[in-house]
Amino acid sequence: MAMTIEDKLGLNRFNVDSTPHIQIDGEYADQTLKERLVMACPAKLYRLREDNTVEFSYEGCLECGTCRVLTGGRIVKSWDHPMGGMGVAFKKG
């Protein structure tokens, strides 16, 4: 049985910051882009709600930048590296 993404993330160490390093506009209208965004995130942190708005949680972010590059300022309104020492800490890399 393949591990779920949640299980895989559970293997990593995270220092979760109290403020999110990514801000989104979940109401953005482009349906295709929303669906691609949900697909894109390796940590599966974007979800479509029943009303088709985007839900996002920053805990578990692998800090890759895919969501920022894919949406180019749409949906993902701002993207920063987490504060120093915060976020994921890889032990293999």
Added chain:
Amino acid sequence: MRKCLYVRYKGSENAAIEEKGEKMAEEKFDVIIVGGGITGCVAAYLTAQAGLEVLVVERAEGAGQKAVTGGRMYGHAMEKVFPGFGEEAPVERKIVREKISVLSEDKAFTVEYDDDDMRRPEMASYSILRANLDPWLTEKAEEAGAMFIHGIRVDRILQDENGKACGVLAGEEEMYADCILLADGVNSLLAQQLGLKKELTPKQVAVGVKEVIYFGEEEINKRFGVKDGEGIANLFMGDVTNGAVGGGFIYTNKDSLSVGIVETIEEIGYGGVAPRDMLERLKQHPSVRDLLTGGQIQEYSAHLVTEGGYDMIPQLYADGVLVAGDAAALVMNLGFTIRGMDCCTESARLAAETIIEAKEKGDFSKAALSLYEKKLNDSFVFTDMKHFRKMPAFIDNHRIFEQYPGMIDEMMRGLFLVDGSKPEKFTKTAMGAVKKVGIFKILGDVRKGMGAL
């Protein structure tokens, strides 16, 4: 020589800086390097060795904790900086066998290449885990006299009234230097802030998703038919990405495997498989799954790889600032291999040389720092990137990922599968497979592929 403290994160951004003592706050460095990855460490080592006052600011709590690579590093560039690198550095295994596998749904056609020259230090390549390599590089740089602060994110580059970079801002802390080297990796928000680089476009970068899977050293040797210290690189194309532009990789580490996929961001959605699921698709392909049974996943990671090639290299210098490594997009994604680490090492070496010469002349102006680009132009980095300049356009072709794998595997099936019925002539099987794609399209792609090499 400067006393080097290894500063660990203590709960707030400023605590780590304060711990360095008040001395630092008042002091001006010759160079501040943003990012303590391969690029930052190599540049820090060389500039510190030349007697410069060097500060490296890295946002990770400890060396290597934000770094992700595939990866296999070609050793030639490191050998120039650290002679005997392959022997001394904590590399995983020397790569002595190359495999390229073309996958269709349940078939695989693999080309395997062995070459004893892969064992020679000047030609050798090594599998790498950054959490092992980066601390070693950091230590080398510290021994040479560079100062590191970990757990601090640089928010902005400070400029004087003439626009010359003169320091960095981290939280509320300001630190000053004659010159800033941006070694902050593919997501270099700082190079963007300075207007040296535009935001990455979905066509220019791919997302890499990777797992490190533990087996034990003996087990790796057995499964891959290699001895201690030696290993393989296996690249995959075709079914993994379900036709989208991208591919998969497996590298043997000492006691684990790095297994991953890359997909161009623009392609996300094409073929309907999410990048995170492509990784499972690779792991569960009939030609791969038995190799992986019983392994324990140790880590799950993701990172961007630039793949725009020569044409996406940004502005590399300005008054008081240089950009090197991934931040400068100095990466070649050639389909059959990725070369970022040797390019970033070389660019770090050349940036260091430039900074050392600028320090001698006391001139960190844009004109003085333009020497860096000349040096890159004379180095393998630009030579090779120009050589493979057409590769990104060639690879951006769905036929390669969608149709050719099936075509090749169908031909092989004609050769190798025997069920007692009358075999078809190979030319007929082959032509049948070729016609499905279109012979002129194939000839055109072969011509373009040869041109790109």
